[in-house]
Amino acid sequence: MTPHRRIALLGSPGPVEDLLEDMLELAVRGLPPAYADGEFAFTRRGRRATDGSWSAAPEGRSVRYSAIVALGVATLPEERQRAALAGDTALELTGRLVARLPGVTGLGDAALICWAAAETGHPGLEAALHRLAELDDGCAGEPQIYTVEAAWALAALVAARAVGGSGPGADGRLERARARLLAGLSADRLYRHVLGERSGPLVPWYRAHVGCFADQVYPLQALARLHAATGDGEALAAADRVAAGICAAQGAQGQWWWHYDARTGGVVEGYPVYSVHQLAMAPMALLDLADAGGAAHLDEIALGLAWMAERPETPESLIDPHLALTWRKAARNDPKKLVRGLRATSTRAVPGGRLAVLDRLYPPVVVDRECRPYELGWLLYAWLFEPHARGRS
Template structure:
């Protein structure tokens, strides 16, 4: 199968230029991953540094288990030779094996879920070990404890992948049901997801970011594909409809939403990973699961990367094989985000429009994190094959 038989091909039927961009970005991601792969683990970021002559380099900083697991998911659909190209000679089996060996020191529920998910989708023999560690961390969450929405979504996605991979033991099926109920309960009667399932600070309790929408949307769509859960599909459709209704006129996937209404609390930053990867990934999973196909919205989001009103700087940096992270306000203390969260908590729909003039979105964040390239590969090369439609 070529790329144009799959998701990129489906997009090409609607918008050939957007499909060409997605195809080009897949090649860039494969080339761009090795510089961030150090001693069998991915760095936290490659930070842009301007050279005396005016050009840019990207300096590797830190390490990240989470980003390594996301890259493993993205690389898994590649043939072996392309896996070795992306992983500096390693395969996804090598990367997942190291991640599983490191699980005893992983204490974050979301990180463990991502590793289990990667083990399931790569067919790794250590999947039972990864599922056991995820179960230990799940048991540490007491009834009523707050859980980050993103982590709850990753737990559901990981367990759904284990079910689909043939690891659907009675224990996994029970946990899959519990993860499903937790995530659906977090949406409740809201239009979109909040940042936290459970108790949260009063002034931000109603706010959810873009990640808080796409990962549940994706997990619920995958659950339906795996077991035929129409309630999960309906919730995924609600979230997809909400973010697409709020999409900016130039294709912007905005950052913070009022979960109660679906309105935008604060639009910026606009992230490259949202435009190229996370937005398309979740919406394409929904379409693959038998839901609505939002191909026009996906294409519009892609076009923002090459033509946008906020900044003139290029965000796709071919010579470094990366994308700059985001277009943002010059607001390092996040005053706009905080002020608008408080204002909308007190008066639903309040925007404090004057802040747009004080802090215009004119700044480019010149860094690239490996998960941005990992999700890009996953979005465009993975094809969800569920049993239920």
């Protein structure tokens, strides 16, 4: 069987290729148990029986995760889409999300729905762009905006532009979204959790210098795609800078660490290490960068994938083929998140001052037994996305 193009980039056939092919099949099987009434659950939470076996029960609902799954499933042929969505297609799922847009109040959620409308060729794209514009205008006077949501807004506008979507003031909005992301990186090595003022309502003062892994991946992806669409060299340089930063900080066994000091690029706190980062989000962003003409970080991608097969933190597998899911993360035995808070505070005052004793007091030996649908959605999108294949649903 010929491997998918992105999988083939990693080199000759071997364990990593086999892992990815198995995971793509697992994602298709694992999505229907979280899908009900045209919407995805927030999570499938693990439950342990008295005999030691595990099951996973759906909990809650999530528009955001539904939109991400729509993006991922849209990369599949129609019959596989219907298998993943219990008979529906990505276009039909996106249609339900577009219909809900008047009640959507989060910029990130609206951006993802708009992005999905562009990728699936949904006729409601213009309406989605109008709603995105309304919510973006509402953020204009705020002192801070979440970095992830700003990145999704740019990615959505780039995707819409590629299929002829306009929306109100399209060129100006694209430029504003671009400028917002580039400005957020101007004085730092990596991205902080918020763009805008250093202190404000969205993060406490002692974490103002911190950015999480998602805060790096999504801007990297959006800026790489902007360059691919428009030839924006400044955007490509910024994407390359962020990619070099997270790759330089990658763990020796392939861990994509969680919290960074945006000022220096150093790791504030490594754990949890998330399955979705290893299998999907890091590869997705880095492969988009390579497709756009930026640096190829294939060795780092492969090392991150290898962590899923074997890791120093725990001998327990994070992949459950029977339940068709990946368990969410390997984490510290620190339910109150004390390590995260202490390391944020210490590195705020002294960059690099991570209080090493905490590694011994709170070892990373816990497996978080849940799986959120977006994890499988990004897995499909990371490895099956093709820039020329938009609107295929």
